[in-house]
Amino acid sequence: MGCQGNSGHVECPQATRTGSCRATLADADVRVLASDVYSEARPGWGGDVVRSMHTDAERLRILWVLPRPLVPLDAGGKIRTWNILRLLARGHEVTVIGLSPDGALDLVPREERGLFRRLVPVAWSEPRKGSVRFWLAVLANLGSRHAFVLSKYASSSLRHEIEQLVRAESYDVLVADFLQVTRSIPKTGLPRVVFQHNVESMIRWRHAQSRAWGATRLYLLWEWVRMARWERRICREYEGVLAVSPEDAEYFRKEWGARRVWTVSTGVDAERFSMEGPRVEPADDLVFTGSMDWEANADGIGWFLDRVWPLILEVRPDTTLGVVGRNPPHWLVRVCQQAGGVTVTGRVPDVRVHMRGARVFIVPIRFGGGTRIKIYEAMAMGLPVVSTSIGAEGLGLEAGRHVLLADRPEVFAGSVVELLEDRNRAEFLAGQARKEVVEKRTWQHAARELESALQSVLRGG
Template sequence: MRILWIKTSPLHPLTRGGDLRTFNLLRHLHQRHEVSFVGMTADAGQVMGTQQAGEFSTHAVWAHEPKASLQLARWKFLAGALANVGSALPYAVARFKSARLRELLSVKLKAERFDVVVADFLFPAASLPWELKGESRCPWVLFQHNVESMIWRRRAEGKKGAVARYYQSQRDRMLRFEREASSRFDGVLAVSEEDARIFNEEMRLTNVLGVVPTGVDLDYFQSVPRTRAAVPTVVFMGSMDWYANVDGVKWFVQEVWPLVQREMPQAKFIVVGRKPPAEIEALATSGRNIEVTGTVPDVRPFLRGADVIVVPLRIGGGTRLKIYEAMAAEVPVVSTWIGAEGLSVEDGRHVLLADSAEDTAAQVLKVLRTPAFGAELARHALEEVARPCSWAAAADIFETACVGLKRQGSGA
C-alpha cells in the first residue's frame, strides 16, 4: 500500500508514549509498504528529529510552525488560551491548526495517489483539506491514542471557580470536536477496548474499526543487565513536559513519598524524563532523596536498576506504554487504576493498583520490604507481557483494518 501518514510533530526524540507507539508500528509497516510522512516542526529540537524519519518512512515532508522560546512560550500559551475563549475549537486542537500543514497536504493529495490516509491522533483533523477527501478515492483513518475528551473531563474534576469553568468549557468543546471530527473519517482505530467502547457507545460513532493493542520489544528491555542500587530505589519514567506526568509526580511527592520515607528514610525516588519544569527540577534540591534526571540517552539502566516503578497518574487516556516497558524489564509496578487503564493486567498478579496515598505507599513499601514478593510479581508480569502482542503483530492488525477499508471502498 501507499500510506499517507499525518502527525503534528516528528517522532524523534522517542521520549513520549504516543511517538513510541507510532514509531514501532510504522517501522514494521514501512518494511512492506510505502509510507509518506507529513508532519510539523516547531523548534530546532524538532527539526533535528526529522533527520531520523528514514527509520520509519519512505518520504517525509514538514510544515514548520516556529515556536517562541520557553520563557515566551509560557506567556504565549496563556495568551493563546485566553484568545481561545471565544473559539469553537478546543485550545488543545486550535494550537496545532496550521495553514502550512493544510497546504502541504493539499499539494500532496492532488499530486499523488494513496491507498489510505492516516491522521495520527485527533489534532491533525483541524488542518486536513476535507474538500479533497472524495477526490482522494481512498479511506481516511483516524488513529486515536486517547479519548481526548476523557482527558479534559478528568482535568476538570476537582477544579473550582474560573479555573473550573475554563476546564469545563474546554472539555465540552473537545467532546464536540472529537465526536464530529471522528465521524468524518472512514474508520477510527482505538488503542484499548475501553476507548473503543466510549467511541461506540458514548459518542455513538458507527465507524470504529477496532483496537490496535499496545506492544513491547521484550528483547530490547531484557538486553540490559538487572542491577541493584545500594538503597531502595523507586523510579518514575515519563516525559515531564506532559501535564499528566507532572501532576502525577507532584501528587506522589507531596502525598505518598513522605509516607514511604517515614518507614524507609534511606529510600530514593528518581524522576526520569525529558524537559522537567522548574517545579519538578526543584525536587532534586529539596533534601528528600529525590533525583531528577531530565533527558537520558537510554531509560533501560534506570528501569533495570529500580526496585519498583510507580505510575501515579490521575489524568490520562489510552494506554501507558511505560507499564508494559517496566513489565518487560521485569520490574515490579505500582500504579493508579487510571495509570493501568486499558492494559491487560491483573491487580495483585501482574501489577499492584492503588489510588489513595496511603494505599499507594503501602504497596510501594510491600515491594521494597519483601524482594521475593516483588520478584514473583515481576515474573508474572514478564510472562503476561510476552504473550499478548508484539509490535509486529500490532502492525499486522493495523494493516488488516486499513486493507479491509480499502477493499470495502473498491467493492472487492
C-alpha cells in the same frame, strides 16, 4: 532533497509506484528485520495474509500525517507510532507528512528514512510553554470554538501540502496520527482514519476533576467542552477510528457515535527493554519515567510526593526515588528538592539505565487517557509495578498478578513497602509481568492490527 514553499520533500530514490523503498537499517536497537515481520507465520497473523504483503495488489499506499516530528522518541505516543509505522513501511508504501519546527527533516529517525516513499516536513513553530507568547496564545484562544491544542496544530500550510500531494500522487488511505492534527486535514476524497492514542476529551474532563473550583478548573472544563465537540465530529465524519484499548474503542462507539472502530494494541520491544546493560550507580529504589511536561505525569508525581511519599518514609526513611523525563516544571523540581531522597534527571539519552537496578516502578497517574507504554517497558525489564487504576487502564493486566493497583495514598504506600520488603512477592510479580509482555504484547502484533484495520476501511467493512 530540497525545499518547496514551506516544506522540504525527501524522496527515496529506490521507491517506485508499485513498491516501497528499502534501506539497510543502521540502528542497532532495531532488531526486528523485514524478514522477521513478513516471512514468518506468527500466532494470530494468518500465513496467507502475510504472504499477500509481498504482492502489489495488497500493498497499500498510505499518507500518514503527523502533528510533530517523532524525533526524539521521548513520549508514549511517539514510541507507539514509530514502532508501528516502521513495521508498516516494510510492507507498504508510506509517505509521511507532518509539522516540523523550522521545517527540520527529522520527522522520523534519520537512519531509517529510507523505509519511506517520501518525507514531507512542513515548517511550523510553537511558543515555548510558559512563555509570554504562550500565554498570549492561550488568552487569544479563549473565544475560539476549538480547544487550544487543536488551534495550536491548525496549519494552512500543512493543509495545502496534503492537497498538493493527493493531486500529484495516488494514495489509498490517509491516517491522521492523533486528533490534534485533524483540523489541518482537508477533504480530498481519500478515506480518512484517525489514530486516537487517547480519548482526548476524557483527559480534559479528568484533569478538571482533579482541580479545586477556581479559574483553572473552569478553563479545563471549557477545554473539555470544545475538545468533546470536535472529537465527536471527527469520530463520526472519518471512515475509521483506531483506538489503543477496547475500553477506548467502546467509548468512541457509545459516546461519540463512531461506527467503524478498531483496536490497535500497545506493544513493547522486550529485547531492548531488558535488565541487561549499563545502569546508573547507585540506583534509586523507586523510579518513574515519562515526559514531565505532560500535565498528567507532573500532577501524578506531585500527588505521590505530597500524599504517598511521607507514608513510605515513615516506614523506610532511606528510600530513594528517581523521576526521569524531559522538562520537569519548576514547581515540581522545588517539590522534589524539598521532599528529600528524590532525584530529578530532566531529559536523558536512555531511560533504561535509570530503570535497571531500581526495585519498584511507580505510575501514580490520576488523569489521562489511552495506555501507558511505560508500564509494559517496566514489565519487560523485570520491574514490579505499582500503579493507580487510571495509570494501568486499557492494558489488559491482572491486578495482583501482573501489577499492583492502588488509588488511595495509604494503599499505594503499603504496596510499595510490601514490594521493597518482600523479595519473593516482588520477584513473582516481576516474573509474571515479563512473561505476559514477552509472549503477548509485541509491536508486530500491533502493526498487523493496524494494517488489518486499514484494509477493512478500504473494503468498506
